Amino acid sequence: MQQSHRIVGLITAAIGAAAFYGGTQLPPSPGQNIGPSLFPMVIGTGLMFCGVLIALGVGRSYEAEVKAEMAALEETFAEQEAGTQGRFHGYRAFIPPALMIFFAAALEPLGFVATAALVALALSRLLGATWWVAAATALISAPLIHLAFFKLLRVPLPAGLVPMPW
């Protein structure tokens, strides 16, 4: 835990240093003493200072208090969670943003309905649905969302491989 605080503090201070350096590289405003560099430099300084405080463990007592308060409420959940965790369980969390990036990349070549159906199928399966339920979710949700956004809200969603009749 001590180590984790130091790493978080260090990362915070590094972001602050980068912001400060980035600020110094900005060109000044012609004829003005105060330019676009001031604000990032102030923020960078603040982040560096806070990073050091985090690394030193300042403010940890507050976190402990809140954690203790929430732990009582979440004990039922924690019991259920204990049985489901494997070694790489935590990494599953990064699947949704990865699917969104896939969505962004595939939207133009595959079209909205095909891409959305693939994303829905994958996520539904990963959340424990059977193949049938996942396929049904994908095949119903993708055209319905297309109908709502394309037809009703007039968002120009690419048609791609599976053009819709509307």
Added chain:
Amino acid sequence: MTTFVDALHLVLQTDVLLAILLASIYGMVVGAMPGLTATMATALLVPITFYLSPIAAIATIISASAMAIFAGDIPGALLRIPGTPASAAYTDEAYAMTRKGRPELALGIALWFSAAGGFAGAIALMVIAPVLAEFALRFSTFEYFWLAFLGLMCATIVSRSSPVKAVVSMLLGLLIACVGMENPAATPRFTFGITDLLGGIDVISALVGMFAVAEVMRCMIKPAPPAPPRRKFGSILANQWQLTKQYPVAQARGSLTGIMVGVVPGAGADIAAWVSYSISKRFSKERKKFGTGHPEGLIEAGASNNASLAGSWVPSLLFGIPGDTITAIAIGVLYMKGLNPGPTLFTDKADHMYALYIIFMLAQILMIPLGLVMIRLASQVLRAPYSLVMPVVLLCCAVGTFAIGNTASAIVIAAVFGVVGFTMERYGFPVAAMVLGIVMGTLLEQAFIASLMKSGGNPMPFFERPVSMVLASMAILCLAWPVLLWLYGRVRAKAPVNPG
């Protein structure tokens, strides 16, 4: 009176009434599902508001958020899992009531006093906002700077986290707001040559990422909530009038606390509920009954979290300073619809402001029948598995952010901010403080730079005007508050213990 009639005309349009009804149903369903928050419900609505009239757009946000905050109490009472963070403070109390075989009473209190609190909040908004607007018309950039700074400091103090981490969150938010050309010199900052970043990081995409994508991420690693037992409820609203007469102080104090917490920037319905539940327990004559299914705390905190919703619109409408995460999103919609926040909004667009008050009232009235239906359907709605709901939520995030500028880069921004929100919460950094930083970054910088230019770089004028001096003192006190608390703790720890 003419303004009020004009406002009524604005609200009584078919599109506005339909928007209120549909958004209310949507808010009810989303709020009742554990893991889907009121802020997330609001964030996902934003792309739809692009296509609505200004009043209909505001109406969807107000209605959906009010319903979601109430509906969060339903799984809290039936499953001991708060539907939204705003219900967490009194979930144990509500569940204890259910275990005593009185779920109707717990749900009835949640519904009745949520509506009552919401009503009180709407009245407070109606009274406070115009008065403050008149006062705020005299503010210069110095006052705006201190006000924005004070707002950010308040957000860091009220966050349920380490104050240092809250300040870091806020600073990171300000840093994100620096990206792009929207600065006094219009110089591209931190764009790394990416053309899409010249206009800055789109706030709505970032908020969808932090509140909706991050929530889907959390659902990937936590087990789905258990299905509630099928049960038939008796009368939901029986005894509520009797409780209203029995606990008038709790109800009034809860509403008042909620309004005050709502007005404080960054403090939303969840903090209002925690504060009110603690106050209720502290001052109750039946303190020992708390935790055993006692109605008093439920009444006070239930009224408080809904009252805070209207309270949080006060700084948002007056200064563009979000009262909570929901209004942080709403401010974006206000700008988009040409209702730029500021004191002049109450004079130039008075009919729109009256319309907003009327919508608040309508939403509270609609909450009662819709809430009754939702409670009856709760067993079915709470059975919806994550594997059905989350794919739809993720698709709505993707298509919603795409709709903002018809560009795929907005989807990538939402994905990246999903990871940011998820990681920050994992390491104890409050996301709300960052959101405030992002939303208020431009306002703060503009006020800061304009004030410095006016004063020729001299800091003294920042403290010379009476209002700015008061605001500056408050802001500095907020900044020093964690240090003072820490020092006080050290002194108390060192003080000799009296053996008597």
